[in-house]
Amino acid sequence: MEDHSVSTRSLCAVVGLSGETFLNALRAALSGSGPALLPISDQLPAPAREALLEALRPTSIRTSDGEQLCPGGLPVKAGTALVIPTSGSTGSPKGVELTARSLTTSARLSLARIDSGDRGARGDRRDLGTRRAPWLCALPVDHVSGIQVLVRCLVSETRPVFLDRFSPEAALAEAEAGCARTSLVPTQLRRLTALGRDLSAFRTILLGGSRAPAGLVEEARRLGARVICTYGMTETAGGCVYDGLPLDGVRVTTEADSGRIVLAGPTLFSGYRLDPGRTREVLGPDGYRTSDTGLVGADGRLTVHGRLDDIVISGGKNISPEPVAALLEAHPAVREAAVTGRPDPDWGQCLVAAVVPADPAKPPSEDELRTWVRERLAPWAAPRRITLLPGLPRLHGGKTDMPALTALLDRDRDRARAPDLNLDLDILERTS
Template structure:
């Protein structure tokens, strides 16, 4: 029998998540009612409906459809089975030391937030939902169970580390993913006693599947000419109504991530960034994530996004959009010297734009297209 996909609008962070999303998600995990949770803002919601087309019967084997961020395109609907979601959640809990109570601090329209709900469902314990403006310590106090976990994006880790380090230290594990995490930030968090676990994964892998460089049980990793490739029971079945895109990246049981990376002699995976994000300037490959990390270490910079722009002399030039730290006054010459000393001259930005904030996608990742539009007329 053909099944229809139900779209549920993600509510604002807070208790409504437990009334609007938690029950239908549990029904989807039981195989009773396929579900997609879509962003609430009008533009993203319209895009979600156009991509997901709920009027068309759902493909076999899918119980949850997750809309990708669309950071480099219009996004796709990722087809995930209940078995894939549960395999991911089970492997995560096994790695962390067993089920526990979760604090949900991420949007549930993205896979990282949804996985907090899935892991909570496996433990049969509703998570504590962090409300806007609420202290992390207050949400932590509502988390059920003897073990307590949360998942954050790097920006949240940076903010909570400055404002509530004691609350972060009280967790049994703080998963950090969704974007590259600056090594300096990780070092500060670990030096402060925060049990940080870095995660690597995406919607197509039902969330994080490599923790601190080590694959979860059942996950295969290889890195070569196609970049990082992943396999295992957590893989998606493909993309909603897009068999050609599915065939392009799901090949012989492996998912081609389009990320560059390497496996060390110790078996640890190092992720270098997107294959298509590399800026080739003067014949030298520059990874934007590395430049962003260096810029964020400067005391005048609170946040940064790095892009490539066409350049008649260099082929492409490195462009930085930075958010100043309180009282900071970012200066191009100063930041160029700072980056050169750490990464070499080719990585130093040739163009600097100061912005009030970095636009983000519904997943919490930087919206690079929005940043490009923001600085385009400058």
């Protein structure tokens, strides 16, 4: 257990720092020689940033222009190194408090699993050099996955190479220059595979942030990349389950009645900033009660089914959107899909889907997709409405932006289908 004494330390919000400057601040936060950090995306509009600062009350704020005190700021417990704002794809913002111990333990367990896989899969002398090679940081450092790339570098005494703006060509060039390891979200990996080039320079790609579309991982592996699918969240200091198997010391169970996934171990967060009530709801003696459902097989491998708060009750049937979205993505004419529930006067709720065609010139029909789902899952799982889009709106960290997507789907409620695939491209670009 962490030693949470009454001693405190200051909390500095950081916005828009260069990669190297943030790395130095992170090093000081982990060692205790500097303040704890509250990383905030520089893409947040000013009103949203001010609301976040007001809710999480840092003692100071640091930008590229300097640092200034925040009136009314409150310190954090001495063991806290980071407070990471998160709201997932839905819900109100939270400040996840992470200790230096949980962050560095997560990094060490991650590296041990990656290195073990390298030896098992390859077993050649190049792997010694790979484990000392730079990491490519292609994710924002206000997101736990980007931060953990840097923590892994700090604990392994390697250096990161920052990719301020992701492009698949630049990422591959860095990998071929020696940055053999990186962490990506599915959108980035899809752009890499679209190059159709040899990806074997990526000795490890940790893939997380959201569910990978059907076939994406297999395609990346076919092109030579070693891809590890991770499951975790900010509350677990990033991914703590790799390819379905928990990292050493991490325990995964599911609740018998609901299937809720419960995670325990040394990488857990210590609480939500200034919100003890919310903390008590999810963090207890058995671990962290996630909002996800799943199943742990006889081999100890976790299969994630979806989110409890995403369950759609339509005509008395409980439907999880995730399997429906995965099945839609398995259709040869679909590149990616997202599914959610919307109010319906007759059924209470109905299932609606956003589909990105594999070929915009030859989009699938609604009837074709409904039949595909009806015949493979269940009649009631077929979406009542299907909207074609040029892409899914994304949050800063790569997850589907469900509020933005819901707005797009609601705009389409009175149309049988979206005839113009460029209809909402401006919204997609603003939210991705």
